[in-house]
Amino acid sequence: MPILDLSIPEAKNIFDLNFWACISVIQAFILLLTKAKDGAVIVTTHLPILRQELEGFDIKVVDLKTGGVKSNIFANLTHGELPLGSIYNVARKDADLVLAGEKLKSLKGVYCDSDIWAENVVSDVTKANPPYQMWRGGQAWMERFARFATVLPVLMFAGQMKKLTGLDDVTRKIQESRLLEFAQEEELGMKLA
Numbered sequence: 778m779p780i781l782d783l784s785i786p787e788a789k790n791i792f793d794l795n796f797w798a799c800i801s802v803i804q805a806f807i808l809l810l811t812k813a814k815d816g817a818v819i820v821t822t823h824l825p826i827l828r829q830e831l832e833g834f835d836i837k838v839v840d841l842k843t844g845g846v847k848s849n850i851f852a853n854l855t856h857g858e859l860p861l862g863s864i865y866n867v868a869r870k871d872a873d874l875v876l877a878g879e880k881l882k883s884l885k886g887v888y889c890d891s892d893i894w895a896e897n898v899v900s901d902v903t904k905a906n907p908p909y910q911m912w913r914g915g916q917a918w919m920e921r922f923a924r925f926a927t928v929l930p931v932l933m934f935a936g937q938m939k940k941l942t943g944l945d946d947v948t949r950k951i952q953e954s955r956l957l958e959f960a961q962e963e964e965l966g967m968k969l970a
Contacts, residue, residue, distance in 0.1 A: 778876060782863050799824065810836050828909065839902055840910045844917030845881070845888035868950035871943060880943035889915040 803824075811834045828838040858873040859865055865872045874880060881887050897913050939945040 779859075779863070779865055779872075782860050782865070803827070810834070825909075837907055839907050841898065842910060842912045842917055843894070844912070844914030846891050846894045846914045847888045848891060850878075865947065865951065867954035868947040871946040871950055875943045875947060881941070887915045889913075 810831075814835070825838070825840045828840075831838055858876060859869055863869075863872075894914050898911065901907055901911050901913075936945075939948065
């Protein structure tokens with residue numbers, strides 16, 4: 778969903794699920810983890826500071842970066858289309874395709890099977906010295922590249938992402954509509970003058 782069309786309460790619920798739920802699980806299991814021998818691992822995607830906090834307890838923290846994994850995420854979306862009154866209405870058809878992930882679904886290598894993802898993650902985290910960061914899932918390398926790309930021109934990578942997701946089509950439709958609207962306003966202004 779475009780940021781301008783987000784339901785703030787829904788966005789807060791998603792944040793609660795992705796952030797606070799993770800912390801709740803860590804807090805619930807911390808006593809068991811502190812009693813475990815060297816090698817206990819917490820896998821998290823957004824709390825790398827835990828590595829320093831838990832190092833004294835011989836708890837290894839792995840920062841997991843996940844790319845595309847085959848799942849029901851698009852089927853389970855509650856809002857797969859733009860709301861009425863969206864500023865993106867002029868590109869509704871293309872925007873709805875982006876929201877449904879249609880372009881991404883058709884690309885090869887974007888998603889890996891969930892069992893392969895799980896096997897790779899388990900293999901990495903059960904090593905005696907697991908990596909600090911893991912990049913697993915389809916196209917996970919793109920996020921890694923994006924982090925490196927901060928030293929490259931930002932627009933170079935942004936343009937590729939727009940093409941990959943189909944946002945380039947949405948942008949083009951909006952720009953075409955705005956040009957037509959400006960031309961009509963200019964023509965009307967000339968007639969009135």
